[in-house]
Amino acid sequence: MATRRTKLKAVVELKLLEMTPVDLEGPVRRSSRHPLAPKRLQYSPETAPNQKRRKTTTTHNEQNSQNDSKEVGTSDQEGSAGGYGALSSYELERLENIRQNQAFLSSINLFKATEELKQLTRPKPSQRGLMRSQAAVKEALPSRKSLRLQNKEADTLTLPPEPRGMLIMQESLKKPPGPLPMDPVNMEEGSKLPSQLLELCSESSTEERKMELGLKEYRSALKNMRITEDRVAKVVKDRIFSAAFHPCTSSLLMATGDKLGKVGLWKLGGDWGDDGVLLFEPHTRPVACMAFSRAQPTQLLSLSYDGSLRCTDVEKAVFDDVYDIEDGLKTFDFMSHDCLTLVVGNWFGEVAIVDRRTPGNTHESLHSLDPKTLRCVSVHPLQKQYFAVAESKVVNIYDSRYLNKTKSQEVSQLHGHSLSISSAYFSPRTGNRVLTTCMDNHIRIYDTSAVSTKSPLLTSIRHNMHTGRWLTKLSAVWDPKKEDCFVVGSMSHPRMVQVFHESGELQHSFIDGENLSTVQSVTAFHPTRNAFLGGNASGRLHVFSD
Numbered sequence: 001m002a003t004r005r006t007k008l009k010a011v012v013e014l015k016l017l018e019m020t021p022v023d024l025e026g027p028v029r030r031s032s033r034h035p036l037a038p039k040r041l042q043y044s045p046e047t048a049p050n051q052k053r054r055k056t057t058t059t060h061n062e063q064n065s066q067n068d069s070k071e072v073g074t075s076d077q078e079g080s081a082g083g084y085g086a087l088s089s090y091e092l093e094r095l096e097n098i099r100q101n102q103a104f105l106s107s108i109n110l111f112k113a114t115e116e117l118k119q120l121t122r123p124k125p126s127q128r129g130l131m132r133s134q135a136a137v138k139e140a141l142p143s144r145k146s147l148r149l150q151n152k153e154a155d156t157l158t159l160p161p162e163p164r165g166m167l168i169m170q171e172s173l174k175k176p177p178g179p180l181p182m183d184p185v186n187m188e189e190g191s192k193l194p195s196q197l198l199e200l201c202s203e204s205s206t207e208e209r210k211m212e213l214g215l216k217e218y219r220s221a222l223k224n225m226r227i228t229e230d231r232v233a234k235v236v237k238d239r240i241f242s243a244a245f246h247p248c249t250s251s252l253l254m255a256t257g258d259k260l261g262k263v264g265l266w267k268l269g270g271d272w273g274d275d276g277v278l279l280f281e282p283h284t285r286p287v288a289c290m291a292f293s294r295a296q297p298t299q300l301l302s303l304s305y306d307g308s309l310r311c312t313d314v315e316k317a318v319f320d321d322v323y324d325i326e327d328g329l330k331t332f333d334f335m336s337h338d339c340l341t342l343v344v345g346n347w348f349g350e351v352a353i354v355d356r357r358t359p360g361n362t363h364e365s366l367h368s369l370d371p372k373t374l375r376c377v378s379v380h381p382l383q384k385q386y387f388a389v390a391e392s393k394v395v396n397i398y399d400s401r402y403l404n405k406t407k408s409q410e411v412s413q414l415h416g417h418s419l420s421i422s423s424a425y426f427s428p429r430t431g432n433r434v435l436t437t438c439m440d441n442h443i444r445i446y447d448t449s450a451v452s453t454k455s456p457l458l459t460s461i462r463h464n465m466h467t468g469r470w471l472t473k474l475s476a477v478w479d480p481k482k483e484d485c486f487v488v489g490s491m492s493h494p495r496m497v498q499v500f501h502e503s504g505e506l507q508h509s510f511i512d513g514e515n516l517s518t519v520q521s522v523t524a525f526h527p528t529r530n531a532f533l534g535g536n537a538s539g540r541l542h543v544f545s546d
Contacts, residue, residue: 128275129233173284174306180319186279193317194272201298201314203248221530222508224546227515231543235264235277240535241472242290245526255300257287282310282319289331293339303329321361323354333379343387345374367403376423380431390424393417412455414446423475429483437476441465445502461504464491471537472521479525489520497534510544
């Protein structure tokens with residue numbers, strides 16, 4: 001039945017195609033019960049839409065003959081007038097308008113500008129740094145074939161024993177304890193560290209800071225800072241979690257840690273490694289925190305989620321063990337001016353006091369603070385016994401002289417946060433302010449000039465903190481050269497990095513459409529020079545300097 005119905009349909013369609021327009025428009029027999037509705041004719045452009053038309057009583061054949069005679073007349077007139085064939089005066093006028101518009105657009109070169117805009121694409125990421133070495137090391141691996149295609153029998157495999165817990169898996173991923181050699185993975189095996197690196201790191205840090213600039217001069221200094229193509233480089237292979245400036249002033253030397261436990265050193269304009277980049281593997285999980293020692297500039301301390309805190313000693317060319325637990329380290333800060341005593345926090349709400357002069361890699365004391373989580377610790381710059389801790393939804397300030405193993409009493413509390421707190425930092429010179437970043441889309445500044453039971457809230461700035469799971473969380477950090485200004489990344493378009501005053505007033509936005517096109521989650525200012533860095537999720541550092 002279906003085949004016969006298809007054939008009949010094809011025959012009917014063929015008959016309809018063979019019929020002429022006259023046959024199609026011929027008289028059709030219809031029932032008197034359902035008469036044919038009167039045919040509505042479109043009026044010409046010369047006829048006004050609101051003009052009433054007279055009803056005609058002509059038959060269908062007479063109407064067709066009248067239409068044919070009208071079409072012949074108009075075609076003769078239009079053919080003699082415009083040469084476009086059977087076109088009405090309205091269509092002739094429309095074509096003339098199109099021609100005039102195209103002539104005008106051509107006179108102002110709009111078509112050429114449109115083609116140039118089409119050719120413009122999103123700026124490509126910088127090819128400086130590790131990108132070049134990765135492209136050169138690519139290997140042509142043989143194509144994989146199944147055992148069935150190779151006419152081989154499958155081997156009988158036995159399942160490994162079930163692990164006793166996640167701890168065994170994490171321990172197998174950790175680096176062996178003890179000092180590790182500083183062997184750059186992006187250089188030939190057996191290569192030594194460049195001698196210029198030791199000279200640069202040994203440079204005496206000039207702590208003689210200039211007089212603090214006023215806001216007007218400070219804004220002018222920020223506007224003079226620029227970024228160029230050679231100030232962007234891929235320093236690590238994966239997402240950046242932490243970064244820091246070396247305090248030397250003759251050149252810009254930066255360190256950064258990524259998600260895979262890599263640590264990269266980059267000298268701007270350097271000729272060693274890959275465009276001045278040296279890559280190391282002291283850890284196996286995200287490098288959450290790092291800082292150069294202010295007393296020993298050849299030492300860089302880095303902390304990882306894998307439970308290891310190591311000291312990169314450029315003079316000895318090793319990664320020394322400082323502190324080690326099973327897993328879960330999150331943050332640290334120096335508790336003494338010689339940078340030998342540390343306070344270290346982990347994911348389990350505990351802080352450890354670590355003295356680097358004590359043999360071994362254990363703590364002096366361990367204290368439980370928040371049973372839920374702990375995300376950041378910051379030591380007071382002058383009164384080193386005080387340190388701020390970003391806990392679940394509150395920032396507490398503790399006195400290290402009165403800590404207990406459990407239920408330590410805080411000295412002051414900073415309330416007002418409704419969601420988890422990403423970071424909390426004392427102001428760099430006096431410690432009279434605490435800067436907090438919270439996932440409730442607010443940056444807050446508290447007055448801690450007098451460490452009392454409750455520190456008042458000074459300013460609350462609304463800022464989008466929702467970066468998603470593939471970006472490092474934003475954290476506002478102070479400018480070491482300015483007591484009352486801080487920098488933070490932004491999710492806004494175009495991509496930018498913003499500098500605020502503690503009053504909430506925006507001082508400057510670092511924007512560059514060609515060299516800054518990604519979110520800069522990790523930010524830091526140079527301690528003495530007018531320089532700033534931002535790190536993104538692809539392992540690239542972006543440097544603005546004067």
